[in-house]
Amino acid sequence: MIEAGANRPFHPAAWWGWALAVAVVATRTTNLLLLVLLAMVLSLTVMIKRSSAPWALGFHLYVAIAAWVILIRLFFAVVFNGGAGSTIWIDLPTWHLPGPWADVALFGPISAQGVVTGLANGGQLAVMILAVGAANTLANPKRLLAAVPAALYQWGTVMVIALSVFPQLVESVGRINRARRLRSDESRRWHVIKEVAMPVLADCLDRSLALAGSMDSRGYGRQAGASLTTKRLTTACLIVAILAACVGAYALLNTGALSARLGLPMLLGGLVLAVVGLKLAGTKVQRSRYRPDRFTIRAWALLAVGLIAIGLAVAMSQFDPLAAYPPANLASLPLLDWWACGAVLILLSVLLIAPAPRRPVPLAPENRPAAVGANGRCSSVNATEVTADPASTLPATLQPDLARITGSDWAGVDFRSLLRGA
Amino acid sequence: MTDPSLAMPAKGRRRQPGQPRPTGRTADQDLNQAVGLGWRSRLVLILISLAGLAMFAWPLWVPATADGAGTPAPWMFMVLLPALIVLLLAQIADQGIDVKALAMLAVLSAVNAALRPLGAGTAGIETVFFLLILAGRVFGAAFGFLLGCTSLFASALLTAGVGPWMPFQMLASAWIGAGAGLLPKRWGRRPIGPGVELAMLAVYGVLVSYLYGAIMNLWFWPFMVGLGSDSSLAYQPGGSLAVNLWHFLLYTLLTSTAVWDSGRAITTVILLLILGRPVLAVLRRTVRRARFDPEVLFEPAGAASWQPARDQSRPASGPPEMSSRAAVISGGKAI
Numbered sequence: 001m002i003e004a005g006a007n008r009p010f011h012p013a014a015w016w017g018w019a020l021a022v023a024v025v026a027t028r029t030t031n032l033l034l035l036v037l038l039a040m041v042l043s044l045t046v047m048i049k050r051s052s053a054p055w056a057l058g059f060h061l062y063v064a065i066a067a068w069v070i071l072i073r074l075f076f077a078v079v080f081n082g083g084a085g086s087t088i089w090i091d092l093p094t095w096h097l098p099g100p101w102a103d104v105a106l107f108g109p110i111s112a113q114g115v116v117t118g119l120a121n122g123g124q125l126a127v128m129i130l131a132v133g134a135a136n137t138l139a140n141p142k143r144l145l146a147a148v149p150a151a152l153y154q155w156g157t158v159m160v161i162a163l164s165v166f167p168q169l170v171e172s173v174g175r176i177n178r179a180r181r182l183r184s185d186e187s188r189r190w191h192v193i194k195e196v197a198m199p200v201l202a203d204c205l206d207r208s209l210a211l212a213g214s215m216d217s218r219g220y221g222r223q224a225g226a227s228l229t230t231k232r233l234t235t236a237c238l239i240v241a242i243l244a245a246c247v248g249a250y251a252l253l254n255t256g257a258l259s260a261r262l263g264l265p266m267l268l269g270g271l272v273l274a275v276v277g278l279k280l281a282g283t284k285v286q287r288s289r290y291r292p293d294r295f296t297i298r299a300w301a302l303l304a305v306g307l308i309a310i311g312l313a314v315a316m317s318q319f320d321p322l323a324a325y326p327p328a329n330l331a332s333l334p335l336l337d338w339w340a341c342g343a344v345l346i347l348l349s350v351l352l353i354a355p356a357p358r359r360p361v362p363l364a365p366e367n368r369p370a371a372v373g374a375n376g377r378c379s380s381v382n383a384t385e386v387t388a389d390p391a392s393t394l395p396a397t398l399q400p401d402l403a404r405i406t407g408s409d410w411a412g413v414d415f416r417s418l419l420r421g422a
Numbered sequence: 423m424t425d426p427s428l429a430m431p432a433k434g435r436r437r438q439p440g441q442p443r444p445t446g447r448t449a450d451q452d453l454n455q456a457v458g459l460g461w462r463s464r465l466v467l468i469l470i471s472l473a474g475l476a477m478f479a480w481p482l483w484v485p486a487t488a489d490g491a492g493t494p495a496p497w498m499f500m501v502l503l504p505a506l507i508v509l510l511l512a513q514i515a516d517q518g519i520d521v522k523a524l525a526m527l528a529v530l531s532a533v534n535a536a537l538r539p540l541g542a543g544t545a546g547i548e549t550v551f552f553l554l555i556l557a558g559r560v561f562g563a564a565f566g567f568l569l570g571c572t573s574l575f576a577s578a579l580l581t582a583g584v585g586p587w588m589p590f591q592m593l594a595s596a597w598i599g600a601g602a603g604l605l606p607k608r609w610g611r612r613p614i615g616p617g618v619e620l621a622m623l624a625v626y627g628v629l630v631s632y633l634y635g636a637i638m639n640l641w642f643w644p645f646m647v648g649l650g651s652d653s654s655l656a657y658q659p660g661g662s663l664a665v666n667l668w669h670f671l672l673y674t675l676l677t678s679t680a681v682w683d684s685g686r687a688i689t690t691v692i693l694l695l696i697l698g699r700p701v702l703a704v705l706r707r708t709v710r711r712a713r714f715d716p717e718v719l720f721e722p723a724g725a726a727s728w729q730p731a732r733d734q735s736r737p738a739s740g741p742p743e744m745s746s747r748a749a750v751i752s753g754g755k756a757i
Contacts, residue, residue: 027497076647125645136584151512161528162576169536198700205708208529212522235462238513246473281516
């Protein structure tokens with residue numbers, strides 16, 4: 001946190017914008033080579049730019065899910081006779097299930113076309129999963145919560161409390177277990193539900209009521225006198241936006257001249273109304289921010305990179321469909337045209353734009369927290385990281401109360417000892 | 423159940439001043455919904471549920487594109503569904519939510535997020551649903567809906583589960599929580615006893631376990647098998663409803679019903695039967711302590727300001743009907 005002023009991390013939305021742009025590029029092509037390149041761009045960026053925070057350790061999970069999706073696709077192409085085409089690789093006999101399942105044909109000829117199509121469509125989804133994973137790895141999810149629009153402020157608060165209570169559950173279990181040991185009823189294993197689980201749950205709910213009382217008494221949730229007209233206008237905006245978005249989406253999916261003309265304007269109109277509605281709903285939320293993330297020039301540049309890449313991908317699918325959607329066989333390798341090369345290169349420029357990740361100096365082994373690793377779910381690291389940030393989204397007056405009630409020490413004071421003393 | 427006041431219908435009756443607040447242990451006394459939605463929020467919720475259902479079922483109705491290439495529908499819905507959920511949450515927040523309900527949502531989401539990794543991925547063991555069902559039952563349908571959204575979101579944040587599937591999971595589990603809140607509280611004029619209630623919840627748990635598996639398969643199935651291949655399980659773009667429905671049923675029966683969905687159903691039922699009664703007791707105790715009452719608004723005659731008064735000293739005769747959060751006392755008739 002010392003070097004924070006010089007090298008502030010990105011606005012998390014910038015990372016999400018860039019990663020979603022990669023996902024959109026992937027939906028515009030079935031070119032296997034391009035898909036592999038996109039996956040490599042994502043992996044490389046994550047490797048170089050991720051920090052050492054717990055949420056940044058989960059990328060391998062997304063890689064596993066993506067690989068699983070592709071494997072399942074190939075499995076279905078082989079086992080359930082989904083790989084039909086003209087170039088037969090292996091001519092397996094077709095076998096039908098008995099009885100009422102006679103419709104289901106197993107195995108059968110495996111063709112190059114079927115396998116390549118499966119790989120390409122699975123690859124599209126895999127790149128999308130990797131893109132979301134990259135965004136989730138590179139952007140601090142809690143900073144993203146802090147940046148939610150004012151209309152969603154309450155839900156951001158819910159998430160912040162939920163993430164702060166999570167480590168406190170562990171503490172609660174420990175405390176109740178200690179009390180059990182003091183009463184020396186460790187022998188009855190089956191009473192663990194009655195003697196640990198239920199007290200922990202009751203403890204949590206009681207603390208939530210105490211927290212609510214504390215928030216209530218400090219005026220949390222006060223609404224700055226929005227008039228009834230504003231409220232009605234907000235609702236009208238939101239409802240019309242929803243209807244317009246649904247009608248627009250339906251029209252876009254129908255292949256007709258009129259619906260094509262109707263679809264995009266409806267979707268865009270719905271988007272505008274939704275933004276207006278969210279703005280209106282946010283007007284009455286009064287909140288103060290502690291060191292808000294700013295959209296720096298670099299963040300804008302990252303978004304611009306994403307938009308340019310999308311533009312190049314759309315141009316490729318328009319002007320060079322053979323490169324964007326190559327014929328499905330393995331006789332010739334799919335080729336990359338200039339559009340695709342440009343998209344990949346411009347996406348790679350993120351390595352120059354994004355700031356260097358913040359990685360703390362490694363601790364000496366004896367000081368290292370015990371449970372690091374394990375998918376980033378570990379308790380000790382999460383406890384410090386989760387409780388470090390959320391304070392920024394709550395009013396300053398609330399922090400001591402929240403800390404006292406959730407048992408964590410945001411303000412630098414060990415409130416747990418106070419609580420124990422009380 | 424000899425107290426005649428307990429047999430009164432919950433809605434449309436005013437509790438007389440001086441009459442004691444009912445305290446009991448069965449569903450009959452869950453008079454107060456933790457989150458009361460106004461009709462506007464209900465309208466938005468229903469609209470978005472319908473739209474969401476259509477998006478879940480896109481393989482069954484989206485027509486094929488003219489050039490035979492992959493349809494843009496799934497990609498579009500992956501963007502549209504989270505946007506619609508955001509609008510719904512904004513609308514509900516705009517109408518105002520009790521801070522106690524917010525804190526309760528947060529804490530139960532955290533508990534659910536802590537429960538989820540216990541069984542994630544191993545043979546369909548699913549540890550989320552039982553608390554969702556119980557909370558929806560006790561705190562009401564709207565709370566159940568919101569808890570489904572928030573707990574799936576929180577657990578996705580904690581366990582690296584954010585992905586294109588997350589909005590779909592959120593909506594599906596929101597329906598599960600809401601459905602538990604909509605289950606009947608009384609049979610005819612008689613309140614449902616604790617044993618019958620638990621049995622009802624267990625049956626509901628089995629039902630939603632299979633339905634959840636099926637509906638999560640439904641939108642993802644074309645990605646898994648491939649578009650328009652010759653397989654008898656594959657999605658046929660633009661194919662007839664009957665063909666696609668039949669292929670889907672074969673797919674979901676063969677791939678997930680036996681293992682994943684059954685595992686989920688068994689876990690949910692076991693957890694409901696073992697933990698159901700104590701958890702219900704803890705939740706109901708919290709409801710009684712929280713006293714989710716309508717807020718009383720004092721409003722001078724003629725003025726239309728919207729200033730919720732969140733004072734602790736509530737009059738004893740708030741109307742028990744929770745259709746709106748606020749009981750507006752107008753005309754300067756302060757109590």
